[in-house]
Amino acid sequence: MPGFSWLPANQASTEDVEAVFATGGARKCRCQALKVPGWIWRDTTQEQRDAALLEQTACGTTTGATSGLIGYVDGEAAGWVAVEPRENYPRLWSRKQPWMRMDPELAGVWSVTCFVVRKGRRQSGLTYELATATVEYGEQVGAQVLEGYPIEPPPGASVIWDEASVGLLQVFLAARYEVVASPTLRRRVVRRRLQAVAQQ
Numbered sequence: 001m002p003g004f005s006w007l008p009a010n011q012a013s014t015e016d017v018e019a020v021f022a023t024g025g026a027r028k029c030r031c032q033a034l035k036v037p038g039w040i041w042r043d044t045t046q047e048q049r050d051a052a053l054l055e056q057t058a059c060g061t062t063t064g065a066t067s068g069l070i071g072y073v074d075g076e077a078a079g080w081v082a083v084e085p086r087e088n089y090p091r092l093w094s095r096k097q098p099w100m101r102m103d104p105e106l107a108g109v110w111s112v113t114c115f116v117v118r119k120g121r122r123q124s125g126l127t128y129e130l131a132t133a134t135v136e137y138g139e140q141v142g143a144q145v146l147e148g149y150p151i152e153p154p155p156g157a158s159v160i161w162d163e164a165s166v167g168l169l170q171v172f173l174a175a176r177y178e179v180v181a182s183p184t185l186r187r188r189v190v191r192r193r194l195q196a197v198a199q200q
Contacts, residue, residue: 098183100149146191148190
């Protein structure tokens, strides 16, 4: 995509994060569904989720931990992808579905859990760019394996944007992730082993 660039969220501004989430599909969830210990809509308020997102992104700190990447098109904040160490998602481990905690002993796994695209930028290919950015970022931070949980709708089936926030399989495949499990009719588990690991 011409004009695309990305930054770790801690190197972006709070205003950029807010601009993406204000009209994105995750404006209520704020990427907290897999992070809060209880049921997100029952146990948290919107204000708590808003504050948690900004705390986790650590905007303006420029170094240290953050919870995702902001994608830009021609300098405008346009999208978000959540990517951080798998252990930072407690609900991956508390849910009953075993596919959400595959290979718990596997070291260096970072999870890619959510895509958000600003209204007006959807269906432009931005999620493909964001998925590729997770690979570049993962190599920078020393991740060994990237793991995602996309859906693959049946041929011809339509998908609403909120449902696709976990990512579509084709987006991950384009970034050279590989399917390692198909736990349900539509759900896939994908992984990308990064170059440093592949050469060992």
